[in-house]
Amino acid sequence: MTDFEFQIENFMLYCSSKNLSRKTMAGYEQALKLFCLYLKDEFQIEEVAKVQTAHIRQYIKFLRDRGKYTVVNVEASKQVNHPESRTDYKKEISTATIANYVRNIKVFFNFLYDVEKEIPKNPTAKIENPKVERKMKKTLTPEQIKKVLTQFDCSTFHGYRNYVVTRLLLDTGMRIGECLSLFPESADFKHKSIHVTNAKNKQERFVYFSYKTANELKKWMSYRDRYSDSPFLFPTIRGTQLEIRNYEKALRDAGQKVGIMIHPHQLRNNFAKYYILNGGDWFSLCRILGHSSVEVTQRAYLDFSDEEIGKKYQKHSPLTFMDI
Structure with a gap:
């Protein structure tokens, strides 16, 4: 094991002790x-203390040039995953992905410099994250949402389940992982709320659902109880927990049938935008989404189109409510 590999292991143990999520750690x-592999191949560097700012800048350039899935950490994985068969193989890596890589590398070297004192100088100190051009989150119209929902075959167990999951995500703003981990007892019909215990930031919270969703959930629970004794609210027909990727595919396929690009996180985005457009406030939205601050929520969703702002104005125009 090289010094660099040892320090990566040390850093991962540190992350575990901080109780970071599996996704963050991965x-x-x-x-x-991948950065370790690059340094070894290009510069024969195997020690963290030998990494310089110029090496990181060269790596950023390398990421821009190399294309997607052309480099893997474990060569044997190519025999399993067959990256060359992907439709986006060798396509340009997005600036957002590169920014994530750079951010992760900076966290690592900050740890080595500030926490462990393993290096005399932090090579990332003068590295700026690549500027990511913000993309406006697309708002689905009610008509588009209806079209997608009609594609689920509610006469089948999995079709009805996916239909209810889609409505619930749109009505509550939950993340798909949070939703698929729910148990029936998580839902409180008296207060029309759901207790989310497996949140991304490890902070439990409540989300809320409408009377329409309450009725749909009750119907689903009755139906589910006839065909499954699984502990999960939205299980597979075998009773196991439904995997995120399988629901993602079902939703994507439903959208493709009616010419609409859609994914689970888009439902969360649309919940947030409609919540604000319908008169909701940023503070309560922040609590419902499980963000750390209102500023985080505003940065994520403060991208309304001119048309959306115009409609919101008509609802809240001062003169509309004045007898003048």
Whole structure:
């Protein structure tokens, strides 16, 4: 094991002690191991103390040039995943992805410099994250949402389940992982709320649902109880927990049938935008989404189109409510 590999392991243990999510840790490990491989191949560097700012700048350039899935951490994985068969193989890596890699590398070297004192100088101190051009989150119209929902075959167990999951995501703003981990007892019909215990930031919270969703959930629970004794609210027909990727595919396929590009996080985005457009406030939205601050929520969703702002204005125009 090289010094660099040892320090990656040390850093991952540190992350575990901080109780970071598996997804966050997986992102760190992938980014660092790929960077480690690059330094070894290009500069024969195997020690963290030998990494210089110029090496990181060269790596950013390398990421821009190399294309997607052309480099893997474990060569044997190519025999399993067959990256060359992907439709986006060798396509340009997005600036957002590169920014994530750079951010993860900076966290690693900040740890080595500030926490462990393993290096005399932080090579990332003068590295700026690539500027990511913000893309406006597309708002689906009610008509588009209806079209997608009609594509689920509610006469089948999985079709009806996916239909209810889609409505619930749109009505509550939950993340798909949070939704698929729910148990029936998570839902409180008296207060029309759901207790989310497996949130991304480890902070439990409540989300809320409408009377329409309450009725749909009750119907689903009755139906589910006839065909499954699974502990999960939205299980597979075998009773196991439904995997995120399988629901993602079902939703994507439903959208493609009616010419609409859609994914689970888009439902969360649309919940947030409609919540504000319908008169909701940023503070309560922040609590419902499980963000750390209102500023985080505003940065994520403060991208309304001119048409959306115009409609919101008509609802809240001062003169509309004045007898003058």
